[in-house]
Amino acid sequence: MYDLYYYPGNASLLPHMVLREIGAPFELRLVDRAQEAQKSADYLRLNPNGRIPVLVDGELVLFETAAITLHLVDRHPEAELAPAPGTSARAEFYKWMVHLTNTPQAEYRAWFYPWQHVADRAMAESVKRAAGERLGRMFKLIADQLAEGPWLLGERFSAADLFLFMLVRWGREMPHPPRALPQLAAHASRVLERLAVQATLEAEGLKAPIF
Numbered sequence: 234m235y236d237l238y239y240y241p242g243n244a245s246l247l248p249h250m251v252l253r254e255i256g257a258p259f260e261l262r263l264v265d266r267a268q269e270a271q272k273s274a275d276y277l278r279l280n281p282n283g284r285i286p287v288l289v290d291g292e293l294v295l296f297e298t299a300a301i302t303l304h305l306v307d308r309h310p311e312a313e314l315a316p317a318p319g320t321s322a323r324a325e326f327y328k329w330m331v332h333l334t335n336t337p338q339a340e341y342r343a344w345f346y347p348w349q350h351v352a353d354r355a356m357a358e359s360v361k362r363a364a365g366e367r368l369g370r371m372f373k374l375i376a377d378q379l380a381e382g383p384w385l386l387g388e389r390f391s392a393a394d395l396f397l398f399m400l401v402r403w404g405r406e407m408p409h410p411p412r413a414l415p416q417l418a419a420h421a422s423r424v425l426e427r428l429a430v431q432a433t434l435e436a437e438g439l440k441a442p443i444f
């Protein structure tokens with residue numbers, strides 16, 4: 234039994250989708266951001282960074298969305314959410330997981346929390362605009378590599394596709410949303426057809442427009 238500390242639509246969405254794809258038993262533990270619960274003493278004991286998500290797997294307490302996802306796909310190889318270890322396809326999977334977490338996901342911090350990136354709060358709008366432009370360029374490069382797809386690994390669906398879906402969703406209110414790129418809109422629509430994804434969105438109370 235896993236415990237996933239989450240907040241609707243946050244980075245916890247990825248491990249939540251992964252858990253439902255796997256079909257493993259888990260409990261959702263709401264971290265109430267409205268109350269800044271991610272900075273509470275109890276939560277900081279789980280994740281000293283005060284960020285969502287955290288996965289608890291027995292004695293193991295894990296933060297970082299990508300690490301949680303990699304752990305889950307390894308624990309449940311039967312779910313086939315990643316190619317077999319040691320193969321070229323697995324290396325491509327790592328490439329996308331790492332790229333998505335340290336490039337667009339990290340950039341989103343500047344978009345969603347621009348005031349944390351400047352000493353002078355008056356500059357926050359400018360930081361946000363620049364982050365939006367950088368994200369636009371990042372998504373364009375991903376869209377080009379996705380080409381016909383249908384998935385990031387070509388014919389093979391993987392947890393990296395769920396990651397991309399979450400990141401495309403986060404940009405839905407940007408002036409140039411990722412869905413404006415046809416490859417990304419088609420990819421997100423394909424991910425949205427998955428029953429585990431639909432169940433996740435429903436459980437988190439996320440309504441249209443989804444991306």
Ligand SMILES: N[C@@H](CCC(=O)N[C@@H](CS)C(=O)NCC(=O)O)C(=O)O
Nearest residue numbers: 243244271283284285286297298299
């Ligand atoms: N690299 C971290 C980032 C997590 C992160 O930024 N989570 C956001 C929600 S999507 C959060 O906790 N924001 C609240 C805060 O920073 O106080 C991960 O992937 O787990």
